[in-house]
Amino acid sequence: MGDQYYIRPGPEGTSLEPSFAWGEPPPLPWYKRLPQRWTNSLAFHAVLFLLTCVSTLIVGTHIALNYEQSFPAFDWDISRAFFASIYHDPTMLTLGIPFSFTLLSILLAHELGHYFTCRYYGIEATYPYFIPAPTLIGTMGAFIRIKSPITTRRALFDVGISGPLAGFMVAIPALIVATLNCQPLVPRGLPDTITLGNPLAITLLARLLRPGVHPASISLHPVGCAAWVGLFATALNLLPMGQLDGGHILYAVFGERHKTVSRGLFLALLPLGVFCWAGWVVWAVVLLVVGLRHPKVMIPSEPIDTIRKTLAVAAMLIFLLTFVPTPFAIR
16 A cells, blocks of 8 residues: 555657666665665565464454453554553463454555556566555555656556455455454443544445444454455555546546546545545645656557556445445544
């Protein structure tokens, strides 16, 4: 999620091969090369992934305990006693495996979708960076860095859509399992607890798999909580703006006309931030700072075929199924 893409047009009239168009960058001093070698190494990525496993296991354990007691899944009330109990009995962390495994599977599928598509097109990309963090879900997500230009609109489209599609295909089966095993009751209310908004995908699955049970009166299993996070991350990435995955898809299909949609959505996020969730204002500011424009690809004249246009419609439907105007509310 939040993948970084570096797309540069080649000088007019030159070869499209990077070695000719841009030349070799000047070598870095040895003391700057060492940190780069370490942070780009497989060992560094593995360490980040293991730390994220630990942080999501801790959060997953807390979510599982809340689920057993019919409390809301997410809250800020993680006390010292909770950490003390884990310290004295580390086997408690096994309770967090369903949440952690599901969430990391969705994130990994998303990033590997980008990674293997880059490999297919010969685009240089790093392994996924996982970010452990003391957040409500135990992580700030994952991303890859693309380190060489993307030359064509088709390659840009495929790289952009592969991540959300892969993550969505993992999240939906997890959500189905969670819906079939959920508790048909409203979690007990606590002061300052966090309630989750239901995207259309959850509402439709609840009505299909649990007829007679209102979607709002369902307490999601920890696997379902992880799937919810995966759907929310998919919606964020598919926002058709700037250099988000949705922005790549939009630019690949519409070219320079993407600017109108990107700016319009930026303006739409502001009232959403005022009336629905303040986080949309934060997202709007971040995207404004990063840039609403999309860098040009090296061969902008290449057309998008019918199959990819159909996939673009599918990406729009996935966005509608996963987007929630008010994802979080504190009550």
